[in-house]
Amino acid sequence: MSATEKTVVISNPQGLHARPAELFARLALQFDSDIEVIRDSHRVDAKSILHVLTLGAAQGTELTLQATGADAEAALEALVRLVESDFATDETMSQGSSG
């Protein structure tokens, strides 16, 4: 199966720090597809906070998301939406992560 790909730019000033990395990995875990995040030549597992943090993605960093699997499209759409929302409520997070 070929991989689905999307590109996204980190726009929140704090970058992809621990809280966004957790939200990102937690969301990725809800999908069956294998999902990877790529920064330049550095490729990591989207479902691991530890891996996502190794990207050290500051504001302005471009990331490529690749997913392989039945729900690949939906997974990438959801992840891109999360990043583009500046992780929805970064710093003032109070909602649950039910979505």
Add this chain to the structure above:
Amino acid sequence: MKFIDFVSREAIRTTIDVDNKEQVIRSMATALLESGKIAEDEQESIVEAILKREELGSTGIGRGVAVPHTKHPSVSELVGTVAVSEEGVDFDSLDGEKVHLLFLLVSPPDRPGDHLRALENISRQLRDETFCRFLKQSKTPDDVWQLLEEADNNQFV
């Protein structure tokens, strides 16, 4: 950013006797206080801020590692310390595992870049299983420091 740039050697603890998340965080903050990295009258405020941050979502990042942290206006540079718990502490980590290795970070509010680079360094180094295992097996702060120095010199990755 290297470990030795933000880890306070005198604040490393390997013999912590704690039952829960709050105790380990308090114990690490005390270690920072004892090594002169944070002010006594700010300690409680720092602990409260770290605990509040944990309420948003655990900083247990997997593989038995946690990075409790906060921004705090009382520090002028990023300060951090390491603790090793042989028994492990329940930290509500995403992978459900107990935490054996903790990196606690306190950073000035206006320096998000330093904080991000410290997280990047910690996570990148800990991806190496040997380094991660050796750190968790450390019996003394000197053991921990030596491993951090070796990692800084790229001996693990």
